[in-house]
Amino acid sequence: MYDHKYLLEFTTEVFMQIGCSREDAGAVAAVLIAAELRDHSSHGMIRVREYYDLWKSGRVNVTPDVKVVHQTPSTAVVDGDRCFGMVAGIRSMKLAIEKATVTGTGWVAARNSNHFGIAGYYAMKALEHDMVGICVTNANPLVVPTWSVSRYLGTNPLAVAVPALHEPPFVADFATTPIARGKLAVSEKKGEKVPFGFVQDADGNPSDDPGILRRGGGMVTLGGDRVHGSHKGYCMSAVVDIFSAVFSGANFGPFVPPSVAYLPVPEHQVGEGTGHFFGAMRIDAFRPADEFKASMDEWIRTFRGAKPRKGETRVLIPGDPEREAEERNSKAGIKLVPAVVIDLKAIAAELGLNFNEEE
């Protein structure tokens, strides 16, 4: 197990070593370690190798001039100057919060960015300001619109964080597909099939093959098929794509650059880099803050009191599993799989750093 503080320190050093400022390196590290703590290891330390290779390939600028290129009292567009996504993400969310402080709400679209980790990290930044936080991002295309075989959408996640009074906050953070892509990779490595309703083959037929993406298949949107409402998942994913890219001037849909160096950037580009969208809403812009938060407590307690169905012991509130993981992992430490440890050691060696043995 690795102590999360050690991983934070090591990761910060890695990104400083390749040229990031202490602040920017700290931002990248903070979001990756937050993912590990919250049991989203697919967005955690495994990405250090990917980000490092992306930098090596020249696709990330480690000394970006992140700029506000347009604004009104409640809105702004940020250009990330090809930064690591966390740098644009933290800067944009901070700006949204500042605007909300003055005008009630703040909305910031970011372009010319890269993969930014877990969307929930940014949405949760609003909580300490007694604000509701919202964050979406588009992602490289692997997902088909309903009726289609064209991989034109990313897993396009949406995060919403709402503060409560005595209860822990409500934090929804989810992809607009039935499952995360990482789960397909895990099943494939184990040689297992996946349930129908996750992927389709190159002709659009339902498939249970987790490796089908490498043979022209695609992931489906939430809902699974047309009968079960995949067109609604397509709507959500499309809204996330439009908010991330059309508001900001980033690439949308099939043109979003991959977050890994071994996949080429699409030749035709319709905007700049990857796009994100951030929102902050002061709760006292609607009701007295304590009244709003007491009402959220009542909402949370009501839903936690829902009757579990046979075989279940409790009904979860969005954010419960991640918060419980965070409490557990920050005490017990973070388990890294051997392949990730090997990657981190290799990167450390290249940069003249040291990555500790597991304790």
Add this chain to the structure above:
Amino acid sequence: MYDHKYLLEFTTEVFMQIGCSREDAGAVAAVLIAAELRDHSSHGMIRVREYYDLWKSGRVNVTPDVKVVHQTPSTAVVDGDRCFGMVAGIRSMKLAIEKATVTGTGWVAARNSNHFGIAGYYAMKALEHDMVGICVTNANPLVVPTWSVSRYLGTNPLAVAVPALHEPPFVADFATTPIARGKLAVSEKKGEKVPFGFVQDADGNPSDDPGILRRGGGMVTLGGDRVHGSHKGYCMSAVVDIFSAVFSGANFGPFVPPSVAYLPVPEHQVGEGTGHFFGAMRIDAFRPADEFKASMDEWIRTFRGAKPRKGETRVLIPGDPEREAEERNSKAGIKLVPAVVIDLKAIAAELGLNFNEEE
């Protein structure tokens, strides 16, 4: 077939006859007829009887004092004074647009309202102002959170409208459940089963019985079951509920009053009436309007150009089916089922009006 202008005129007269101002009656009628034109007849003329009965039962105020009770430059809360939902809806969306005109974006939460028809109607109001429109509402509880048998959520729809330049606008308007409740009623009347993945029985077992809601069953959230991501549909539905009720001070979840008079209002109330939430975002608060709209054209053309899977002829853009229906129905007229015609004639007779025979 009925001409939509005739239905608009008749419906306006009905609501004026029970005491609404011409403006308010026109608002109710406009939204109901818009639903008919857009082939959402479950939210159309069939509701005249429900609204009429709700008024008769004393649950709707036909001379409401709709008021802004709280505001900041970009936000407001509207109290509907137990109005028909359309009255609060149109007023709130107008206010959101006014605020967006000044500060870039406007966000209005409404409470003490009732059923307001199709969410898309309000979102689309933003389009003519070169704004993106957003609208959500909670609804009376029929839907179970994942892991539960408690009907704590409504079908809680979400609508987003985005303007384009030469292409028709993008309009997503969808419930956060696999299907609309009306489809269950239709299958039940026909004596047909429904596919698994729409409803569960009182113990939480998957069911194909469209009448199961009357025996303690519940609708499931988008995704269908936990394996296929119903917890993501639960997240979305919960976000819609919180935005509609906790922002405004309306009832949430299991406490939302039914939109039909024959179901009682829950004894315990945690807020006032039904809640909605409206947003308007000036597109030129992010990019020059023509640039934004040209980018939307490119988005729409790209997705319309996606390759259909075997057996499909085209890939739809959100809003295509409803827009095509609107063009068709405004020329050919609106078909009402016999039961609705009988209801309308009965109401007309009670109010000293006349409802024409079908032409």
